[in-house]
Amino acid sequence: MLSERRLEVLRAIVQDYVGTEEPVGSKALTERHSLGVSPATVRNDMAVLEDEGFIAQPHTSAGRIPTDKGYRLFVDKLAGVKPLSSPERRAIQNFLDGAVDLDDVVARTVRLLAQLTRQVAVVQYPSLNRSTVRHVELLSLAPARLMLVLITDTGRVEQRMVDCPAPFGETSLADLRARLNSRVVGRRFADVPGLVQDLPESFELEDRGTVSSVLATLLETLVEETEERLMIGGTANLTRFGNDFPVIIRPVLEALEEQVVLLKLLGESKDSGMTVRIGHENAHEGLTSTSVVAVGYGSGDEAVAKLGVVGPTRMDYPGTMGAVRAVARYVGQILAES
Amino acid sequence: MLSERRLEVLRAIVQDYVGTEEPVGSKALTERHSLGVSPATVRNDMAVLEDEGFIAQPHTSAGRIPTDKGYRLFVDKLAGVKPLSSPERRAIQNFLDGAVDLDDVVARTVRLLAQLTRQVAVVQYPSLNRSTVRHVELLSLAPARLMLVLITDTGRVEQRMVDCPAPFGETSLADLRARLNSRVVGRRFADVPGLVQDLPESFELEDRGTVSSVLATLLETLVEETEERLMIGGTANLTRFGNDFPVIIRPVLEALEEQVVLLKLLGESKDSGMTVRIGHENAHEGLTSTSVVAVGYGSGDEAVAKLGVVGPTRMDYPGTMGAVRAVARYVGQILAES
DNA sequence: GCTGGCACTCCGACGCGCCGAGTGCCAGGC
């Protein structure tokens, strides 16, 4: 177990390094943080911290920089979440309040997060996973061709074509529309399959094929749309990464274009609490020099999606965590209101 | 007017510079391109080309690199559009054929373009400007709250809420839905306003307010959606830009996040022919070291949107133009089929 | 008008020495 002072030294190292981007030495530390001991003592502490793997030297006779493990300890034990200033809060609120629809909310959230944290922001669209059905609409486009429109309580609309095995009359259509809606409106996606299972049986024999097709398409849409979409922004902030650009930045940009990777990134932790994944803790190898701060957000107590930022491991964790948490809260409010 | 040989020299310089990324000298030129003259002669030609502003020296006693003006001449007079190889064509077709809906078509197109050109790809969603209405649907969500759903022939669906000034019965709703559709289905957006203008008059006095609200929302949606959306990809290719990274790449990334800028970029030229905008020809100052190759695409003869790529001025213009044109054609075909 | 020759320029790589920051270790003191 590390003594109190050694932890203090680690904290100081992290803070200084995040600020200056340069390896920090024992003398500088004692000057900037009143630790109450001499540089020599700090050196001893540093040697211990290095043995334990919390800090490292880029080369002999250089200062120390935190390792992933060091950041981990810092985040877990040494740092809190820094609350935003009230002007910042007001700015968030003002900025998000102007949103006109769901797309706009997400777009604004991305911009906001990117600006606040000066990092790359990732916002997942509210998931349909826990969403409910607001309305299902059926339109006849051609004698044997229907369009199915699904409207969710989060305001999303999805449409699919359905090819009918047999022509389908307007009255049957109205009938199906009515019955379908009476069963599924207000229900969660996950519950829908069980609720419509027996629907074909109640139709005339000739219409059953079409009804089945419609239901199949509906269920398919529900499943497909559970694969969540997301939006990213602030990629220009990647330029503040470091010096050895191309080699670092390229894999990150590539990873950011892979929705699947990002979804994993946000989604891996189960609960809606804040997750911080540091450097090599990220499974994706293009992102081993980045950290991800993510948190769930939602309109009620339950999280419906996640949002977060991706930045260099050398980031201001307390500040970033504060911003991410605050934005998530406000977005939740906005969603609850609308 | 420049002699034939001088143009040939310019062409050789552009080609070599694009290939090597290094200033090209007179000797190297004569070695790699059988110009039939000696380096000394080439030097004289180069001096002339430099006087005319087509090429420049990074510093005294260095080779020459093309200027924007040089690239312009190259593109206009010296280079054709390089057709794709047939494996490439097949790859395009295979890749695009798998698309399941409009979003998917656009997403795949972006990926494809980025891969083929190894540059940043930008694809505008098919514009609603020249689109026609496929269907308008009205749903009653609450006694005094309707949802308006607009479906276009390009497969896009837009929805809006409408607050009614007065409760609106189901029969009135069905009536309005039917009349609205009979008037606007198959019509172009631009024609819709004139076609529905007198609709409120044919309704009962008490319903007119609601009908007007619905119409207003519909027209608003048509206008709003004319503001086109777009998708970009391949930003990782920016890392192949040059050496002086942050300074070049940052403004580009910033510009790429501004939809407005990009729309302007694609949209500036009127016709659907291919546009090449080189370096400072781009209005946006963050993009003065990039070139944009864009072309219209559409399902018929008329272009419904644009797509293109953004890359360093030092790009393989013939190849890029070939790829952009080919992709635009195939996307057009795909859209026409669906 | 093209060519070969020549003197000149300038960048970039290389080698060298110096400086300073930082370390590890050790002996002494509280």
Place this chain on the structure above:
DNA sequence: GCCTGGCACTCGGCGCGTCGGAGTGCCAGC
């Protein structure tokens, strides 16, 4: 036992001068 000041050592970065090579401009000659 832990902290401290002192000391020798290490190593990267910087400035400087040198050198080579690539490239140029110019000129006289064909």
